[in-house]
Amino acid sequence: xxxxxxxxxxxxxxxxxxxxxxxxxxxxxxxxxxxxxxxxxxxxxxxxxxxxxxxxxxxxxxxxxxxxxxxxxxxxxxxxxxxxxxxxxxxxxxxxxxxxxxxxxxxxxxxxxxxxxxxxxxxxxxxxxxxxxxxxxxxxxxxxxxxxxxxxxxxxxxxxxxxxxxxxxxxxxxxxxxxxxxxxxxxxxxxxxxxxxxxxxxxxxxxxxxxxxxxxxxxxxxxxxxxxxxxx
Amino acid sequence: xxxxxxxxxxxxxxxxxxxxxxxxxxxxxxxxxxxxxxxxxxxxxxxxxxxxxxxxxxxxxxxxxxxxxxxxxxxxxxxxxxxxxxxxxxxxxxxxxxxxxxxxxxxxxxxxxxxxxxxxxxxxxxxxxxxxxxxxxxxxxxxxxxxxxxxxxxxxxxxxxxxxxxxxxxxxxxxxxxxxxxxxxxxxxxxxxxxxxxxxxxxxxxxxxxxxxxxxxxxxxxxxxxxxxxxx
Numbered sequence: 001x002x003x004x005x006x007x008x009x010x011x012x013x014x015x016x017x018x019x020x021x022x023x024x025x026x027x028x029x030x031x032x033x034x035x036x037x038x039x040x041x042x043x044x045x046x047x048x049x050x051x052x053x054x055x056x057x058x059x060x061x062x063x064x065x066x067x068x069x070x071x072x073x074x075x076x077x078x079x080x081x082x083x084x085x086x087x088x089x090x091x092x093x094x095x096x097x098x099x100x101x102x103x104x105x106x107x108x109x110x111x112x113x114x115x116x117x118x119x120x121x122x123x124x125x126x127x128x129x130x131x132x133x134x135x136x137x138x139x140x141x142x143x144x145x146x147x148x149x150x151x152x153x154x155x156x157x158x159x160x161x162x163x164x165x166x167x168x169x170x171x172x173x174x175x176x177x178x179x180x181x182x183x184x185x186x187x188x189x190x191x192x193x194x195x196x197x198x199x200x201x202x203x204x205x206x207x208x209x210x211x212x213x214x215x216x217x218x219x220x221x222x223x224x225x226x227x228x229x230x231x232x
Numbered sequence: 233x234x235x236x237x238x239x240x241x242x243x244x245x246x247x248x249x250x251x252x253x254x255x256x257x258x259x260x261x262x263x264x265x266x267x268x269x270x271x272x273x274x275x276x277x278x279x280x281x282x283x284x285x286x287x288x289x290x291x292x293x294x295x296x297x298x299x300x301x302x303x304x305x306x307x308x309x310x311x312x313x314x315x316x317x318x319x320x321x322x323x324x325x326x327x328x329x330x331x332x333x334x335x336x337x338x339x340x341x342x343x344x345x346x347x348x349x350x351x352x353x354x355x356x357x358x359x360x361x362x363x364x365x366x367x368x369x370x371x372x373x374x375x376x377x378x379x380x381x382x383x384x385x386x387x388x389x390x391x392x393x394x395x396x397x398x399x400x401x402x403x404x405x406x407x408x409x410x411x412x413x414x415x416x417x418x419x420x421x422x423x424x425x426x427x428x429x430x431x432x433x434x435x436x437x438x439x440x441x442x443x444x445x446x447x448x449x450x451x452x453x454x455x456x457x458x459x460x461x462x463x464x
Contacts, residue, residue: 147409157386159389160337181417181418
């Protein structure tokens with residue numbers, strides 16, 4: 001493995017360990033010692049990538065935002081639903097998402113920009129809804145910005161409530177209830193009838209996105225190897 | 233003023249001061265010293281009412297739950313809307329509600345029962361929706377429990393987002409967007425057409441509830457005075 005690949009992997013391991021500790025204890029009570037012991041790396045390696053606990057938290061929040069993605073669908077509003085169900089799935093299975101979810105709602109650490117994740121999601125959903133509107137999928141009565149902010153705010157609370165009562169086990173169901181209650185006032189009827197809301201899509205879509213990311217990483221590595229072989 | 237009245241007032245002043253400090257700094261960073269200085273009471277008075285910071289936080293959360301109320305309306309679903317808009321109004325103006333809102337979402341203090349407030353609200357809304365259903369105001373498709381939990385979860389996130397971006401200044405508008413998006417899938421059309429959603433209702437309804445509570449307190453005081461005069 002090239003030195004760069006190793007550094008990327010180490011960084012990811014540290015981030016996932018930090019996210020898990022933030023998820024469990026919150027920012028204030030998380031300790032570098034526990035993150036080190038989970039990640040199984042040296043203090044030097046950790047501080048090389050992240051000079052402070054704040055940097056770790058910001059990187060977890062940032063990584064979560066980078067992970068916002070969805071596969072293109074014939075109906076644009078389906079991507080809106082899919083993005084939500086993928087996130088709901090990841091809140092149960094992905095340490096980065098779990099840690100970021102707690103950091104984003106925890107008002108304790110004032111130096112963190114908790115709004116980052118809510119802003120990024122609002123922009124993403126607003127973009128999807130605007131595209132959906134351009135295709136005639138969205139009802140005239142919808143104010144796209146308001147609806148995007150409703151989704152982001154409501155989702156933040158829905159996942160928080162699910163976390164408190166079932167450790168996120170029912171977050172997909174709660175999100176389904178949200179979609180069932182709101183999509184009839186968002187989508188035109190012909191589109192509404194075609195939307196697939198089953199929460200089980202979240203797991204499959206997440207797996208597809210991961211597969212695709214792995215393929216891309218492989219292609220990039222092959223390309224780099226070719227370039228190195230071709231170098232004089 | 234009778235000794236008991238004074239104790240009740242002191243307790244309320246301490247609670248409101250504590251709530252304000254929790255709202256500003258969160259549970260972990262709130263100090264008894266700052267609460268004392270805001271309340272203008274002695275350490276002895278505070279510890280007489282609340283032996284610890286945990287007791288103060290629990291009392292703030294409990295007080296918030298006691299404050300759940302709404303005036304009866306000819307349409308039961310109107311009470312559902314009103315309860316939301318009163319809470320939204322109080323999140324801007326009532327220190328107890330503001331402090332409780334932060335304590336309820338802050339996962340820092342593990343000894344607090346943060347679920348208390350969400351459970352109490354869910355039960356309250358579920359009751360309203362069941363009464364509304366019995367009167368034929370609610371669509372057949374509604375699962376009352378799911379819808380009540382959606383309201384509570386979504387509201388928690390909506391107010392959190394409003395807090396982060398505008399210090400609750402737009403929480404009533406955000407709640408209006410929630411109602412506009414969900415009531416068409418909750419209320420039967422004839423009821424939907426009659427519901428009053430204007431966020432300005434929140435201020436008026438809160439004032440009415442306060443007036444009524446003051447009248448009741450006066451009546452109770454008068455009754456007590458009569459009883460004391462009549463005593464041998």
